[in-house]
Amino acid sequence: MTTASASPDVTHPAAAAAPGPLADRRDPWVIGGLVLLGVMTVFAILLYRASPQSAREVGSAALVAVAPDAFTPRISRARERISAAQRARAAGDTAGALARYAEAEEEALTARQHTADTTQTRTATELWATTVLDRAELMLSAGARPWYRADNNQVLGEALAAVRRVQTVPLPAPTRTRAQQLAERIERQMRAGPLEWLPR
Amino acid sequence: MAPALTWTPARRAVAASLLFLAAGVLAGVTPLEHGVEYHLFGIVEGLFALLLAYLLVLRGAWAAPVGLVGWVAVAYGTVATAQVLEFLFPPPGLVQWVVVAGMAITAWSVFSAGTPRRLVASLASLAVILALVRYSVIPVLWTRIGPAQGTAFGLGDLAEGARRLFADWQPTRPAGELLGFAAVCLWALATRLVWSPAPAPPSAADPSA
Numbered sequence: 001m002t003t004a005s006a007s008p009d010v011t012h013p014a015a016a017a018a019p020g021p022l023a024d025r026r027d028p029w030v031i032g033g034l035v036l037l038g039v040m041t042v043f044a045i046l047l048y049r050a051s052p053q054s055a056r057e058v059g060s061a062a063l064v065a066v067a068p069d070a071f072t073p074r075i076s077r078a079r080e081r082i083s084a085a086q087r088a089r090a091a092g093d094t095a096g097a098l099a100r101y102a103e104a105e106e107e108a109l110t111a112r113q114h115t116a117d118t119t120q121t122r123t124a125t126e127l128w129a130t131t132v133l134d135r136a137e138l139m140l141s142a143g144a145r146p147w148y149r150a151d152n153n154q155v156l157g158e159a160l161a162a163v164r165r166v167q168t169v170p171l172p173a174p175t176r177t178r179a180q181q182l183a184e185r186i187e188r189q190m191r192a193g194p195l196e197w198l199p200r
Numbered sequence: 201m202a203p204a205l206t207w208t209p210a211r212r213a214v215a216a217s218l219l220f221l222a223a224g225v226l227a228g229v230t231p232l233e234h235g236v237e238y239h240l241f242g243i244v245e246g247l248f249a250l251l252l253a254y255l256l257v258l259r260g261a262w263a264a265p266v267g268l269v270g271w272v273a274v275a276y277g278t279v280a281t282a283q284v285l286e287f288l289f290p291p292p293g294l295v296q297w298v299v300v301a302g303m304a305i306t307a308w309s310v311f312s313a314g315t316p317r318r319l320v321a322s323l324a325s326l327a328v329i330l331a332l333v334r335y336s337v338i339p340v341l342w343t344r345i346g347p348a349q350g351t352a353f354g355l356g357d358l359a360e361g362a363r364r365l366f367a368d369w370q371p372t373r374p375a376g377e378l379l380g381f382a383a384v385c386l387w388a389l390a391t392r393l394v395w396s397p398a399p400a401p402p403s404a405a406d407p408s409a
Contacts, residue, residue, distance in 0.1 A: 029205075030269060033214030037221065037272070044225045053235045091234040 056080055064107075071120050074111035078104045078127055085134070094142050101135035129166045129175050136162045136182055144189050153190060160186045209263065212393045213273040219390035220273070220280035227283040227383035231373040241282035244300055245289060249282035251307060252323070261316035262394050273394055280387055287380040288330040290338060293367040299333060320391070327384065335377060338367050 046065075052058045060080040063073035085100030108131060112124035136159040143155030163183045171179070230237045241249070253274060256262040265271045290296040303326070311319055346359025363369075 027208070027210060030208075030210045030214055033211070033218065034269070034272070037214065037217050037276075040218065040221055044221060047225070048228065048238045048240065051236070051238045088234070093234055096235070 053084060057084060069114055071111050071114045071116065071124070074107050074114065075124065075127065078107035078111060078131070081107060082127075082131060082134075089138065094138065097138055098135060098142075101131055101138065104131045105135065125169060126172065126175065129169065129171050129179070132162050132166050133175070133178055133182060136160075136166075136186070140182070140186055140189060151189060156186055156190050160190070210267070210269045213269045216390040216393040217269075217273045217276040219386045219393065220276035223383045223386035223390065224276070224280040224283040226379050226386065227280070227287040229376075229379050231375045231379070233371060233373065239283075239286050241279075241286040244296075245282045245285040248285055248300070248304070248307075249278050251304075252281050252311070253278040255307075255311045255319065256316075256391075259311075259314075259316050259319045261319050261391065273390075277390065277394070280383075280390070284327075284380075284383055284387055287383060288327055288334060290330070290334050291367045291369045293365060293369075295333065295338065295367045299330070316395075338369050339371070342367070342369055 047058075050058075050061055052061060057080055060073070060077040064077050067073050081100050081104035085097045085104060088094075088096035088100055105128060108124055108128035112121060112128060115121040115124060139155050139159035139162075143152035143159065145151050160183060163179055163186065166179045167176070167183070228239045228241075230239055253262070256277075257264055257274065262274060262277060263270070265274045290299055310322055314322075342363060345363055347356040349356045349360040352359075
């Protein structure tokens with residue numbers, strides 16, 4: 001960065017003997033450093049763009065980036081997103097939890113498209129269905145109001161549609177039962193006023 | 201025996217660029233109570249960083265860029281300075297307007313005179329004052345001014361509005377201040393690496409001296 005001096009100045013490091021711009025371009029340390037700088041810059045941009053909330057999230061995102069078409073990284077990423085949603089839910093951040101659940105659903109669906117056998121298909125489907133039901137349950141609690149106040153029917157309608165989507169795919173009996181019960185709860189909540197207490 | 205690694209100016213510039221990059225990345229990471237935010241500098245910090253970079257090169261605290269590697273170091277240094285300012289400046293609001301306007305008006309007279317060492321010392325003092333305002337004064341006042349939001353039959357909401365007008369502040373975890381401190385240390389280390397050499401003392405035989 002500075003011009004070469006005849007005698008290197010030990011007190012001022014930049015005054016050390018400079019070999020000149022042409023020699024700098026051939027210096028392996030400079031070339032290696034510039035390559036490292038480029039890689040680290042790209043990594044920093046990706047980090048800020050992804051905005052991970054934990055070190056675990058960084059790991060799962062990196063795995064998906066390395067092998068975007070593989071089943072295992074996608075499933076790991078979906079599970080990590082579910083953990084993040086549960087953390088957000090426990091912290092009272094409903095909007096954040098819904099967003100994380102939606103991301104987990106997407107990852108589980110992508111994993112389902114890259115399965116190699118029926119076991120993997122069943123695992124991905126089960127994870128997807130559980131995530132959708134968790135999200136619908138959260139939407140139900142977010143959209144439900146006391147009987148004397150109007151419910152947020154738009155949110156409840158979206159929750160019911162999500163549960164209906166789950167009911168269209170083949171699932172194990174416990175998940176199917178859970179979906180059925182949740183759909184009934186949502187339908188009952190959508191009734192007007194105190195009618196939500198009455199059995200069908 | 202392998203020869204000792206010589207720190208040529210180009211190598212120093214590349215090492216400084218890496219340190220500036222690390223400082224910029226760390227300065228923007230803000231751990232909040234729930235989750236982590238990644239802050240990128242805005243126009244205020246960017247313009248101020250440009251002014252500071254110009255002054256640092258002008259006064260010789262950063263060596264004048266020569267060649268591509270030199271310019272890379274200055275570019276990364278400017279971005280890192282903007283990110284550190286993002287960490288240090290008060291949050292948007294009346295407090296930030298007063299602080300930044302005061303700094304911008306006095307910047308030339310405060311920073312443009314004296315030696316590079318004095319310039320860096322002035323910057324260090326400025327950093328201490330900014331950190332005091334952002335991480336001590338604002339949080340203390342925030343908890344003292346008026347009732348909390350959603351309390352006192354609507355008065356809390358009014359008080360919250362007034363507080364946001366002064367400073368749109370969000371509480372952070374102590375780890376955030378630690379990360380910012382690490383970022384400032386990296387910035388200082390990188391500045392030391394690209395420190396401009398002192399001019400040679402005038403010799404007795406030099407008639408112009």
